[in-house]
Amino acid sequence: MAAVSYKCPNCGGDLQFDPGTQKFKCEYCSSVFSREEVEAANPEKEGEDGSGETAQYKAETDAGSEASLYQCPSCGAEIVTDATTAATFCFYCHNPVILQGKLSGEYRPEKIIPFAVSKKEAVDEFLKFVKKKRFIPRDFFCKEQIEKISGVYFPFWEYDCKTEGDWQGEAKRIRIYRTGDMEHTETKIYRLERSAEVGFEELTRNALNKENRQLVEAVQPFRLEETKDFSMEYLSGFQAEKRDIEKKDLVEELHQEVKKHSSDMVRSSIQGYDTVTSVSDQFHLLGENWKYLLVPVWVLTYRGKNDKIYYYAMNGQTRKISGELPVDKKKVLQLFLGVFVAVFLFMLLGGYLVW
Template identity: 80%
Template sequence: MAVVTFKCPNCGGDLQFDPASQKFQCEYCSSEFTQEEAAAANQQATESKQQEEKDESKNDREAFEEADLYLCPSCGAEIVTDATTAATFCFYCHNPVILQGKLSGQYRPDKIIPFAVDKKEAVDSFLKYVKKKRFIPRNFFCKEQIEKISGIYFPFWQYDCKTEGGWHGEAKRIRVYRTGDMEHTETKVYHLDREAEVEFRELTRNALNKENRQLVEAVQPFRLEETKDFSMEYLSGFLAEKRDIEKSDLAEELHKEVQKHSADMVKSSVHGYDTVSSLESEFHIQGENWKYLLVPVWVLTYRGKNDKIYYYAMNGQTRKISGELPIDKKKVIKLFFGVFAVVFLLMLLGGYWGW
């Protein structure tokens, strides 16, 4: 399995993607490069890895089933990852490392939504968020904890298709009228047949089985119109997860969903009746298109005293925030007794007990 870092063509330092400028920056000489310039500068290193990818891609799936060990190309430190980690940091020299083989071949994403929020903004938003919440343990937002906030790309499937078919239903018109003292109800029944073509675009499904998939699900949606063609350079400076859910695992569910939506949409287009009910529908899937997509999320996790994992997540594109935060029971108890003491004193001074 090949590992790769992207180097500055001016000084040889490591390049990282900067969400604010949407360019790649060198932390040593402060040079900036577009994606095209960064890719061109590292083309030779990339090409030297391609043959390794071809030789190993057929064994990728087996290798992903257990922890993997790599060597950092900057300092030689060993890097241990699990089966779905695709980009990480060297724990020793802190240089970004992309495990290139994990995103090559069939696992190479088609599209990516680059981070639009940098780490400083992510930290500032986190602090504002927790300050609005009461009873949060202090060590949840201490300096050491905040430094663990990480920008992670999560894997998604994007699905487009068309459906063609027919819908059969029954509609009724009901008229109530009176003649003298008699009330009459007239019901006319109509049999309806409709044929339709329905287009579905940008349906998304999480492509990760891990428990931490809730981190990305909680901060949806993403603006899919802002996706870019995938390039490895966008991963530099961030973590990334590789998918472990294949499109074949999702196809049956999505087919049923679009077929049901197709029938519902045709039914909703019928007007002019008092009631409309479906009798039968049959829609066939046409022109399927699947795309493998990476989306950006800032994440901070915290293990509570009961070993429960609490989390804070921020959409790295839209800035939507979600979290399941821990509660400091000592703070709750202290507030309770503080309020109780004040109420007790006021009642005592007011002679409530007649003392």
């Protein structure tokens, strides 16, 4: 399983994907290249399938998950990752490293939504967000903390299918009228039958079991119509996770969901009655299609004094923001005391307090 980085054709520096230009930029000579130019300059990297095991060792972490050790292709430093990490940075030379074998064969994504937000833009958006929050600890948005903001590709399943089936129900029309002093209620009951074919597109499911899956779930949805064919170069300069949830783990849940939605859609299409009640339905799948894709999220985490992990996440495509932010209790106390003292002095000077 190879650890690789993509090199600049001009100077040999490491290339990173630039969300602003949607091209690949050399951090050393500032040259910019298209994906086709990068592939042409690094043909052996794109073509490798990662089947050759070159990791130095594999070990079990304290949590029981598998950890692997790789060698940075730029400086030779050792890089330790867990079982689902597919792209990261070398801690020593800070160059982007892609653990290519993690995304090869059946684990190679079909689609990717490239980052459309640069790190500078992500930091600016983060600062705007936290400045609106009065009780956040200062060290949550200090320079050292902000530098930890990371662009991460998270794994997702996209699911399309069609269903076909029959629906039966009961409907009522109710008419109330008067004759003289008497009020009458007339109820007509109808038996309804419908046959339907229903199509579903772009249903998504998180493909990661890790605790940090909440980061991507909080900033959905993504514009799936903007996906591109997957290429390893898009990972350069970012971190990436490999899926550890398979189709078989989701298929039963999705089948039940689309069958229920099919029945509900037929039910909601019936108009002209006072009440409509479902009696029975039977839908089956005509066909289905799965796609494995990676989606972009900017992430910043913070360990509070209580050891709780707080997070800030921003959709790397739509800029949607979510976060569970820490609260500085000293700031809250200072505000409380300031308000209390001000009110106390006002009441004292106004003669509202009697000693």
